[in-house]
Amino acid sequence: MFLALREFKHAKLRFIMIGMILVLISWLVFILSGLGNGLSALSAATFKNMDADYVIFEEGSRHSMLRSVISEDLSKDLKRLEHVNEAAPMGSQTAVVLRENATSEDEKIDVSLLGINPGTFLEPEVIEGEKLVQGNDQEVIVNDVLKNQGIDLGDTLEIEGTDEIIKVVGFVENESFNHLPAIFMTMDAWRKIHFAAPGSDMGVINPVNAIMLQGEDIILEDINQSVEGIETATKQEAINGIPGYTAENGTIMMMLGFLLAISAFVITVFFYVMTLQKTNQFGILKAIGAGNGFLGRAVVSQVFLLAVISIGVGILLTYGTAMILPEGMPFALDPKLVISYAIVLLVVSVLSSLLSVRKITKIDPLQAIGRVE
Amino acid sequence: MKGIQFENVSKYYQEGERKFTALNQVSISVKPGEFAAVIGPSGSGKSTFLSIAGALLQPSEGNVIINGTNLSDLKPRELSKLRLDQIGFVLQTSNLVPYLTVFDQLLVVKKMKGSITKEDKHFAKDLLDEVDLADKLTKYPDQLSGGERQRTAIARALMNNPNIILADEPTASLDTQRAFEIVELMASGLKARNKAAIMVTHDERLLKYCDKVYQIIDGNLTLLDEQIAIR
Ligand SMILES: Nc1ncnc2c1ncn2[C@@H]1O[C@H](COP(=O)(O)OP(=O)(O)OP(=O)(O)O)[C@@H](O)[C@H]1O
Ligand SMILES: [Mg+2]
Numbered sequence: 001m002f003l004a005l006r007e008f009k010h011a012k013l014r015f016i017m018i019g020m021i022l023v024l025i026s027w028l029v030f031i032l033s034g035l036g037n038g039l040s041a042l043s044a045a046t047f048k049n050m051d052a053d054y055v056i057f058e059e060g061s062r063h064s065m066l067r068s069v070i071s072e073d074l075s076k077d078l079k080r081l082e083h084v085n086e087a088a089p090m091g092s093q094t095a096v097v098l099r100e101n102a103t104s105e106d107e108k109i110d111v112s113l114l115g116i117n118p119g120t121f122l123e124p125e126v127i128e129g130e131k132l133v134q135g136n137d138q139e140v141i142v143n144d145v146l147k148n149q150g151i152d153l154g155d156t157l158e159i160e161g162t163d164e165i166i167k168v169v170g171f172v173e174n175e176s177f178n179h180l181p182a183i184f185m186t187m188d189a190w191r192k193i194h195f196a197a198p199g200s201d202m203g204v205i206n207p208v209n210a211i212m213l214q215g216e217d218i219i220l221e222d223i224n225q226s227v228e229g230i231e232t233a234t235k236q237e238a239i240n241g242i243p244g245y246t247a248e249n250g251t252i253m254m255m256l257g258f259l260l261a262i263s264a265f266v267i268t269v270f271f272y273v274m275t276l277q278k279t280n281q282f283g284i285l286k287a288i289g290a291g292n293g294f295l296g297r298a299v300v301s302q303v304f305l306l307a308v309i310s311i312g313v314g315i316l317l318t319y320g321t322a323m324i325l326p327e328g329m330p331f332a333l334d335p336k337l338v339i340s341y342a343i344v345l346l347v348v349s350v351l352s353s354l355l356s357v358r359k360i361t362k363i364d365p366l367q368a369i370g371r372v373e
Numbered sequence: 374m375k376g377i378q379f380e381n382v383s384k385y386y387q388e389g390e391r392k393f394t395a396l397n398q399v400s401i402s403v404k405p406g407e408f409a410a411v412i413g414p415s416g417s418g419k420s421t422f423l424s425i426a427g428a429l430l431q432p433s434e435g436n437v438i439i440n441g442t443n444l445s446d447l448k449p450r451e452l453s454k455l456r457l458d459q460i461g462f463v464l465q466t467s468n469l470v471p472y473l474t475v476f477d478q479l480l481v482v483k484k485m486k487g488s489i490t491k492e493d494k495h496f497a498k499d500l501l502d503e504v505d506l507a508d509k510l511t512k513y514p515d516q517l518s519g520g521e522r523q524r525t526a527i528a529r530a531l532m533n534n535p536n537i538i539l540a541d542e543p544t545a546s547l548d549t550q551r552a553f554e555i556v557e558l559m560a561s562g563l564k565a566r567n568k569a570a571i572m573v574t575h576d577e578r579l580l581k582y583c584d585k586v587y588q589i590i591d592g593n594l595t596l597l598d599e600q601i602a603i604r
Contacts, residue, residue, distance in 0.1 A: 002484045010472030284468045289457025290485045366429045369420050
């Protein structure tokens with residue numbers, strides 16, 4: 001620290017410049033992580049929120065709700081299996097809703113309609129209004145972001161392309177699916193919309209898209225053996241099966257990976273070049289008795305301090321940015337995620353200084369003697 | 374035995390097939406309070422000699438004993454500690470750390486050993502006072518004259534209170550007047566503290582400050598002159 005701090009003070013500009021690069025990189029890392037988090041919530045929040053362990057799809061549907069139709073009646077068989085505590089069906093459908101008797105000013109709203117059985121673990125907690133009731137097929141509970149479109153409790157909505165009218169009785173939080181705000185309805189209401197075309201249920205009795213299972217240590221073999229025509233996915237596999245989810249996530253992860261690699265290179269090169277420039281100086285310090293530990297610690301603590309400060313500034317800038325980002329942008333900063341990326345950046349930075357440390361250990365103090373410059 | 378002793382020290386460099394002798398069976402003893410000078414033409418082995426004396430270079434043969442410790446018994450880490458505790462180097466002009474103030478140049482030596490105490494700070498101030506730098510404590514090397522830099526280096530060499538002082542052409546980049554001042558300062562400071570000191574130099578006019586003058590020619594060290602040094 002002795003050398004580290006004094007060198008900072010003496011060569012401010014140099015360190016401010018490298019610090020700025022680190023700030024920008026960490027800023028971008030946090031923004032991307034916020035964006036990734038926001039996007040993945042938008043695309044899969046409902047799946048992520050649900051307290052399920054496994055999801056049952058139709059065989060061959062490759063873990064996609066869109067491609068899967070199975071009978072709700074399977075859930076009875078599934079529940080009977082060992083380790084399976086609960087089973088609850090779900091159906092999904094993308095739709096456009098608009099306020100009943102809408103004037104031209106009213107917006108059309110894209111939503112995901114999700115059919116569930118009221119009272120199952122798939123029904124999210126209502127933060128305002130009433131829960132769903134079995135049999136009251138007109139009543140729905142909706143994501144509270146629809147309030148931004150002027151939707152209130154008691155409003156009635158038309159579903160475009162159908163004769164169905166639904167009535168908002170409750171609001172839920174952070175529920176979206178397929179990048180669209182979720183509207184939860186009873187399974188019967190959902191079936192009426194989803195299988196409106198005759199024969200579209202392909203003869204399946206009580207059709208649903210998927211059945212979610214609760215239970216630890218479920219033995220997948222048991223399920224596949226006892227029930228025909230299905231495939232099983234873990235919750236994470238089901239999330240990955242949501243259209244676009246893997247692609248989006250993959251892209252963002254790749255960008256984050258590149259950024260981490262870039263920051264590692266920038267720091268490595270910067271400090272390595274600095275170390276090379278100071279070879280003679282380190283030689284002299286070694287000649288007068290400085291150990292490798294003393295000099296190595298100086299470099300590592302420099303990188304550590306620089307990284308901590310830059311990442312800190314990056315975090316502040318990120319939260320600042322979050323405040324001015326337009327409403328509705330899929331941006332969600334998760335403090336846990338921010339902290340973990342901060343730690344990853346810090347570790348990458350400190351590891352990057354090790355090449356310089358290695359160089360320092362190889363410097364021969366002998367070169368201090370016999371040189372007149 | 375205190376001070377520094379060379380017992381039949383040789384240094385060979387392998388040059389292709391041939392063995393090049395940079396130091397040939399050198400024996401020398403410098404006791405505490407003695408200021409020895411080593412002169413010799415370019416390429417004669419002066420720097421090689423000083424590097425071995427400073428525990429920076431292993432001799433090919435013979436023993437180097439510093440304050441009773443035979444260097445060949447020590448591991449690299451112990452050698453580095455020995456340099457820190459026992460040896461003070463006064464090197465060329467460029468040997469100060471550019472981003473440390475005059476005061477910190479001295480304190481860093483203490484920092485290498487651990488922490489800096491209040492006494493260390495007092496001691497550093499006293500040393501700098503002695504070399505007439507009391508009003509330059511917060512200056513950086515690039516704000517100092519050549520002579521001031523060398524005086525800082527002398528004070529730094531004394532900071533850990535070592536028993537041996539080794540100077541490698543300490544006046545190389547100074548004009549005659551400054552060179553005299555610096556060597557005079559070294560000579561008096563070393564005497565007062567009873568240090569054993571060896572100075573390698575090109576400049577024969579400086580020898581009057583030294584007790585013994587050795588000459589190296591082609592790796593052979595001979596005592597040239599023993600005198601009552603001026604101080
Ligand atoms: N690493 C080495 N490998 C081979 N030969 C070396 C090496 N270091 C020094 N020498 C040779 O040893 C001899 C003594 O070198 P040294 O540096 O001790 O001379 P010097 O007396 O200090 O000269 P100068 O006054 O020019 O500084 C020289 O001939 C030099 O070429
Ligand atoms: Mg030399």
